[in-house]
Amino acid sequence: MRNSFLDSSKAVLIFLVVFGHFLERMIGWHDPISHTVLATIYLIHMPAFIFVSGILYKDQNWLKNILFFLSLYILFQFLFIAFESLWSGQFHWNWNVLIKPYWVLWYLLGMMVWTALTHFLIQVSNQFALFLCILLSILIGLSPWNNYLYSVGRIFVFFPFFILGALYGKVIIAKIQQSITVKWWGVIGLFVCMILMYFIQINQYWLYGSLSYTQLKVSAFDGMFTRILCLMLSTVGVFALFSVMHFFQGKWLKLGMHTLPVYLLHGFVVILIARYWKLDVNIFAEMSICFVLSVLTCYILQQPVFDRILRKISLWLMQPTQKLLPVKK
Template sequence: MPITSVRDHRLDITKGVLICLVVLGHLLEGMNNWKVPESRVPLTIIYAFHMPAFAFLAGITTKPTNLVRRVGPLLVLLVLFQIAYYWTVQLLGLKRTFALDTPFWILWFLFALACWTMLTPVMARFPKASTTVVIAAALMAITVPWIGYPYSAARMLAFLPFFTVGFLYGKRILAWTAAATWPLKCALSAGSVVAIVVLLRAQLTPRWFYGSASAEALNAGQLEAVVVRSGLMVGAAVLTVTLLAFLPNRKTIWATVGRRSLSVYLLHGFFVLTFSASLARMFDAGHLRTLLLVAVLAVGTVTICAAPGLDSMLRKISTAPFAQPKSAGIGAQQGATTLAPAGEPVTRRSLRR
């Protein structure tokens, strides 16, 4: 029988929405002004759930097979863009640090996704135990002072529960949100509003959202840190589920951007690094004017980075070293690697397994 594919467009739309929020958030951060309400409110909302949501979506489409062909391209992209960002920082004269044991800035997600993918066979074999362990690890990691930026270990553990839940239970959650009734949607919306209000009133330092700092670095007690991280995880889960419940399952411009989220994710950082110094200088010129400019720059950046061909080019470059001979036929195509931090087509090739 011919191979057919069924794509849940909500995955693509969610990717599109999230990657646009990522670009907007990074440009807003370029102003270095979390303390200003005009930028702090959108930054808090974005950082409250965008990376947990990406990890969740990545888990949904990750499979515990062909690990070399899935992990290898991620590491190829990590090396290539680590070099590209290093030379960009040098050319722009920016004060950004690089280390051999730490992925640069946004590239941490590539390394984390590679490591998470390597754990999927264990997760598939012991689903309940894996879920319990990764949640406990995420909560306990913040109490350990020496777990931090090196190897992106702190972030990897902080967001691993969302990847694990996506991998093990994501499709059930998608089905549940797709069938959500309006009373349920209203309840989720109310929960999201409460979560955002609590976060805004808490006035947390941005480092809480990054997942890279320990309780000691955050000047918090260990119990306090565990409680705050627990609250952040619950809030991120509510916001993610709420977003999924309201998104339509049809092709939209957001879905198009979502299908090209890999190129937007990897390339938008060059625009952010280029504009960040100018944005910081312009912010005092007028809050509203600067925020409007940031919004325009975000739209322009996404449009350029999501240009046709860029995403497929990056995928071809990264998968070339791991490509199987054409004689491998259909079997080779079935092992395609999911590179972007979100969903790809779900292939209906052997439902009887």
């Protein structure tokens, strides 16, 4: 049975993903207002989405899910590159396309790694799994290699939110749903996050989680300290966001049920519109335009036909590998 609270939460989260990408591509981070909105979105939306992914993790389907995400990852990696080349008129093939996930596709690669690691972690020790993931999230920034390759930085920086969702997510969500006053604390928490983002004007690459401390040009101590603060703020933001879901429970369920096609396909829409429509008006008007475009994009891509298409095209890998999947008893 589906959880309407989670579906409504997923709907809000996927809208924030689409809205954030329209803002980033069409306005950018240079304006203090857009920077504040983008920073608040990026501080919260992917940690929260990954937290939900952890809640929905099912250990008995771990290998099947990895193959499903792999089938989409390989296909869309080439589709995005071909689409970008079509409109730019430039196509330069090299094998780097296989080690640098294209834009939004890092999440698919992350889902494969998080699913595999969680499967083994929960067999070894549930007690220390979250602590180990937090430690990896902090220490990955010390690595001497380019954290952007294979999205290794993002994968490990956001891993604690997946394992938190997998181990404790259902209990956390249940307690949030049971509380009457928590929604107002959520409003306060989101407001505090936005105020902090306005005054700090943080470098967005901290929120991406994609670079090492050396790449971010900070010392190891400053890097670890900043990452810990970002993890703490993101955690507060995640709990605040789910707390305010009391205001939206039962709404936009269709969108919440079809987040994957919206996530994968909205990138094509954003690339195309951002390439041919340059905004040059008042910042609030620009943000309003991005908001409307996000609503329209989500409304169109939430249609079940797109989800069915994704399921169909994933069969190119899923069908030949059926024998690898464990037989259900």
